[in-house]
Amino acid sequence: MPPDQPHPDVVDLTAAVSARTDDLVRRLQSPGGPDEDRSGGFEHGGWMGRFVDEVFGEVVDGWFARTDALLFGRHTYDVMASYWPHVTDPKDATAARLNAAPKHVVSRTLTPERATWNNTVEVIGDDVAERIRALKASGEGNLQVHGSWRLIQALTEHGLVDEYHVIQFPTVVGAGKRLFDTGTPAGAFEVSDVRTTGTGAIAIVAAADPLPGGEPRGGRGARHRGVTGARPGS
Template sequence: MATLSLTQFLTLDGVYQAPGGPDEDRSGGFEHGGWSVPFGDEDFGRRIDAIFARPAAFLLGRRTYDIFAGYWPKQTDPADPVASKLNSLPKYVATTTLGSADWAGTTLLRGDIVQEVTRLKESLDGEIQMHGSGGLARTLFAHDLIDTLYLHVFPVVLGTGFRLFAEGARPTAFRLTETTVTGAGVALHTYERAGRPTYGSYA
């Protein structure tokens, strides 16, 4: 049975929208796109390379798929660990609107996404990776389907934008298994899901 991980870039106030460029996602009038780019040093590159050394397959939301499919198939350097994995491994896209997918190795998941992802985890081995795809991630968090979080927290506050853990998120406990900080100040955290929160009192 496979595990499902989520790699997510976050601001200090929890925003994940459009980290990679001004026009990546302007939904809701978002004007802060590209906020992660100034922090992309060698430390951060090594972290991304390490994550992309592990996947057996990818699971993407529709918006993230469109962004990735517009860029990564054109990157053909076999020494690029990100491009080589994205272009060669199976990709599963959660969508109700996409009619077809030209990127080689792509399968569209059109049914109930909770059932589809449950079946996917049961039928594959290794690590299925999600990158971005915050809307899909919120749905899967609500059903305990994400096992590992690779959260990259950038030292910036934006005040607007889509947030990963929005009001009404399911109470969930995680265990911190690894943490480090890049030279540019990005906190790199790895968490494993650990059931429900426990509560106490200082009284």
């Protein structure tokens, strides 16, 4: 890790996830291959492949293009760090952005010495909510979280997510990890963009918006709860 690297300028925190028709609050688990994530006995890895088309690629590439910095839980970091550094085609804009962007990892088990993906600037092991709140307040830009379901749950509980990028796929697998669980604070979403792919997947961009009388959420001048100790990512 580079010594004394400053935090990148970031304010808006975006959570990019996927959902399946059987449960709109379930988060992406093992989309790319059978062995990507078998936790919980999940046996349907690779379920997303049949739904990838040109429009899907345009949507995902557009989301990645907005990335100024990345935030991961341990498992998602390890999965992505095992693949993307090997994608060196200069025409692959997504690979170039992911490999170059500053990266922050939330984990109590990963050591800085093992966080070797290019431009990994810190491993956050404690006071997670307050440290991410400070990171969001350090400037301007877009800090994106991909995968990392536990981390997104914790960020949501502490009102730290400004915007959600969700792709709903027309498939049923009946099991998986949940994005919005029973402890999630009540809230609504202000939808700013919807696109449908040729395979029937629906890509949604939605900002966190409190229910009437609820706690303000997100980072655009909102008042945050003073809670620390968010759970690290898996």
